[in-house]
Amino acid sequence: MSTDERALDQELDEPPEQEAAGRFARPGLDEPFDAYVLDHTFDECFLPNRWSRPHYAPLHELLSSLPVEEIQRRQLACEQSFLHQGITFTVYGDSKATEKIIPTDLLPRIITGAEWDAVERGLKQRIKALNLFLKDIYHDARVVKDGIIPGDLVFGAKHFRNEMVGVEVPLGAYVSVCGTDLIRNEAGEFVVLEDNLRVPSGVSYMLANREVVRRAFPSVFRQSRVRPVEAYPQMLLETLRSLAPAGRENPRIVLLTPGVFNSAYYEHTFLARQMGIELVEGRDLLVHDGFVCMRTTSGLERVDVIYRRIDDDFADPLVFRKDSVLGVPGMFEAYTKGKVVVANAFGNGVADDKAVYAYVPRLIKYYLGEDAILQNVETYLCREPSALNHVLANLDKLVVKAVGESGGYGMLVGPHASEAERAAFGEKVKADPDNYIAQPTISLSRAPCFIEGKFEARHIDLRPFILTGAETQVVPGGLTRVALRRGSLVVNSSQGGGSKDTWVLAD
Amino acid sequence: MLSRVADSLYWMARYAERAEHGARLLRVRLEAMVEQGDIESSEGWRRMLYALADLDPDDPAADPRDITYRVAFERTNQSSVISSIAAARDNARAVRELISSEMWEQINRQYLRLTNLDFDFVWSSNPAQTFIDIGDGIWFFQGITHSTMRHGEGFDFIELGTYIERAQLIARLLDVYLSPPQDDGPKFATPGYFDWISLLKQCTGFEAYAKVYTAQIAWRKIADFLIFDPEFPHSIRFAVDKVQSALEQIAPGAPQSRRAAIARMAGRMKASVDFGSIDEVVQGGIAPFLTSIQKQCEAIHTAVYTTYISYGLEDVLER
Structure with a gap:
């Protein structure tokens, strides 16, 4: 931008109060925000007129005045802290077994209290309906008989578990721990992108981010009056305790991990430590006399509640995948007999299927008689012929996803794909339309990130964590994931995403 | 645990x-x-x-x-x-x-x-x-x-690991300096003054030794000190005593029948250093003595594993 253009630009956008302009760096104009481009997507921090939103003002003011070197120093301190705590993943195929930290961005993402309260109500409503849906389809399947959702879509889903039919789940809490992915559309409304009802992860990064970011910006943190998230481990423990089999006064609760090579292992150790419960692997457990027991130095001890962080498939080789060495033979039978409680329940995957997703607003209406507070992203079910035609004709504008996959796999981002990639993917969809859904290219909102000495806008989403036992609780905020590559919409940590601390303000 | x-x-x-x-x-x-x-x-x-x-x-x-x-x-x-x-x-x-x-x-x-x-x-x-x-x-x-x-059972396992390892490492180090050459082993020159000082330093023991025996360097005294001193943390006796007391603490809930064999092994090894003397050891041969310490440590290690760590369901049920 030439000096003249800049002057012109400034004239057009000059905020009315001169005084404020001196204290705040304007995006796209003043250092260190000069590389920050506003576009059509919703910006979390800035209004279209380049003013910061009121709830971002304290942070924006600080960032405008701090020397870049100081921010770099704080970012480095935060990365060092992650490295020393071992919040890392291993880069495979490297002889030195290099470990990298999960990329984290220092700048918090901020949500107002009023906005959050609506989101929280919406999440509670949604999880309530999904729990009722799971209980229904594994018992009478009224929802199918009443014609709300096609039976083949439910019973033919990849993650529907016949073994779960008729099994009684304590308190009807199929989904005790839920991570629902939300995005903000161009209008600034939060909408649901997907539900994660099986083994959602990421909560430890939420807590770790909070720890380092609070240390990096103590005064802004205090001034902003941020709702605390630190109680999550106690909330989770309370939830698990409420599920314990009747008559077990002091239930033994354990966290079952696939082991040290799992990418979420840090999180497993973190949660076990914070809750003060035993972290166990499949080989620590065995079923004896109908009960699940763990092998201790003093002998066998009965286990009452298992918070499992391994997939259905690997949990019990007698029932699910026979080749699993991570699971516990006989655990499922003990579970169905109520001798042990496993959270989350088995077979939840049917309800976070991308095709079932499209029906969730109708399920909320059906079970609760209420309109959905949180909307879905518009979704085309390729199983419906008219939708299929529309999808095939508009592959360049749509995001197409295989149902029953997660983590950003098996999907086509139309606008970013080549002609050949689109054609090939179109063939796959035609061959098996039931297996695909499509959505318009959603515009994730953007927030400032500190990137190579500058502040730039990056796309973000939000994964709040919802706990359901005797009651449903939502921790304020959650994990904000960031697509750190410029322009990228993929926030998954397996594909170059990072994360940020999320601040929900008191009011 | x-x-x-x-x-x-x-x-x-x-x-x-x-x-x-x-x-x-x-x-x-x-x-x-x-x-x-x-x-x-x-x-x-x-x-x-x-x-x-x-x-x-x-x-x-x-x-x-x-x-x-x-x-x-x-x-x-x-x-x-x-x-x-x-x-x-x-x-x-x-x-x-x-x-x-x-x-x-x-x-x-x-x-x-x-x-x-x-x-x-x-x-x-x-x-x-x-x-x-x-x-x-x-x-x-x-x-x-x-x-x-917390100095609970986990800590006792840490103590056990530390001192079993130390007892074996020190025994092996002493073996290199004190044992006469074996037919099938490597040959080393007879250690001189400087080598004995090195040995003491390698056991962090030069100053501690000097406090007991003054700086008078004599191999028999050094051997006595590094094997039998009850208070020096890098002596074999010290390590063996720690192994024995750690074993008394671990697996408190296990039935006595399962603990007895290990207690016996640890007690026997402890007795050999508590009541042994350097003269006896020299007489019976330093090499066999040091080898026996290493072997007993290995045997205890194996027994701990079969009793507390990698036992099968049948091991628990039959008792």
């Missing part, structure tokens, strides 16, 4: 002790080398190599630089200092929820520091100082463990 967790704590401690021992021997050797002639020095390197690893001390290609690299930095050498620290850290990571954050961060920091060291730079600057730092880092870890972790 979970058997798998006990296993990890035990090995974490053993590997940390092994790494510290290696760093200590290297440090003493590198410092001594500066003052020694070529032949004395080369004898010192051969002894160290034999004491530390199953590496051939008579490998003609081995010069001090090469030996230091192999013993400290070679990852393919399972018993190198770096391999030991990596293994200690892997075990610590496997029980991350059980040890204190301070412990984990210290062992993790040590490991990261070591992997970032450039060996050429280390060798050309001040290698002895590098090994002082590494050893101090592990002592720091052991100190943090003492100060921040």
Whole structure:
């Protein structure tokens, strides 16, 4: 931008109060925000007129005045802290077994209290309906008989578990721990992108981010009056305790991990430590006399509640995948007999299927008689012929996803794909339309990130964590994931995403 | 406590002790080398190599630089200092929820520091100082463990691992200095004044020895001190006593019938150092005595595993 253009630009956008302009760096104009481009997507921090939103003002003011070197120093301190705590993943195929930290961005993402309260109500409503849906389809399947959702879509889903039919789940809490992915559309409304009802992860990064970011910006943190998230481990423990089999006064609760090579292992150790419960692997457990027991130095001890962080498939080789060495033979039978409680329940995957997703607003209406507070992203079910035609004709504008996959796999981002990639993917969809859904290219909102000495806008989403036992609780905020590559919409940590601390303000 | 967790704590401690021992021997050797002639020095390197690893001390290609690299930095050498620290850290990571954050961060920091060291730079600057730092880092870890972790059963497994390892390492080191050459083993020159000082320093024992016997260097007194002193932390007797008391504490809920065999083995080993004397040992042969200590440690290790760690369902039910 030439000096003249800049002057012109400034004239057009000059905020009315001169005084404020001196204290705040304007995006796209003043250092260190000069590389920050506003576009059509919703910006979390800035209004279209380049003013910061009121709830971002304290942070924006600080960032405008701090020397870049100081921010770099704080970012480095935060990365060092992650490295020393071992919040890392291993880069495979490297002889030195290099470990990298999960990329984290220092700048918090901020949500107002009023906005959050609506989101929280919406999440509670949604999880309530999904729990009722799971209980229904594994018992009478009224929802199918009443014609709300096609039976083949439910019973033919990849993650529907016949073994779960008729099994009684304590308190009807199929989904005790839920991570629902939300995005903000161009209008600034939060909408649901997907539900994660099986083994959602990421909560430890939420807590770790909070720890380092609070240390990096103590005064802004205090001034902003941020709702605390630190109680999550106690909330989770309370939830698990409420599920314990009747008559077990002091239930033994354990966290079952696939082991040290799992990418979420840090999180497993973190949660076990914070809750003060035993972290166990499949080989620590065995079923004896109908009960699940763990092998201790003093002998066998009965286990009452298992918070499992391994997939259905690997949990019990007698029932699910026979080749699993991570699971516990006989655990499922003990579970169905109520001798042990496993959270989350088995077979939840049917309800976070991308095709079932499209029906969730109708399920909320059906079970609760209420309109959905949180909307879905518009979704085309390729199983419906008219939708299929529309999808095939508009592959360049749509995001197409295989149902029953997660983590950003098996999907086509139309606008970013080549002609050949689109054609090939179109063939796959035609061959098996039931297996695909499509959505318009959603515009994730953007927030400032500190990137190579500058502040730039990056796309973000939000994964709040919802706990359901005797009651449903939502921790304020959650994990904000960031697509750190410029322009990228993929926030998954397996594909170059990072994360940020999320601040929900008191009011 | 979970058997798998006990296993990890035990090995974490053993590997940390092994790494510290290696760093200590290297440090003493590198410092001594500066003052020694070529032949004395080369004898010192051969002894160290034999004491530390199953590496051939008579490998003609081995010069001090090469030996230091192999013993400290070679990852393919399972018993190198770096391999030991990596293994200690892997075990610590496997029980991350059980040890204190301070412990984990210290062992993790040590490991990261070591992997970032450039060996050429280390060798050309001040290698002895590098090994002082590494050893101090592990002592720091052991100190943090003492100060921040609950002294419950997990801690007892750490003590067990530390002192079983120490008893074996010291026995092996003494063997190199004190035992007459075996027909099938390597031959070392008779140790001289300087070698005995080195041995004491390699056991962190020079000053402690001098307080008991003054600085009078006599091999019999040194042997007596390093085997039988009840108060010196790197004597065999001290380590054996700690092994025995750790074994009394672990698996408190296990039935007496399962604990009895181990208690017997530990008690027998303890008696041999509590009531033995250097004269008896010299008479019966130092080599067999030191070998027997190492064998008894191995036998206790095996018994602990079959009794508390890797037992099967049938083992529990039949009792």
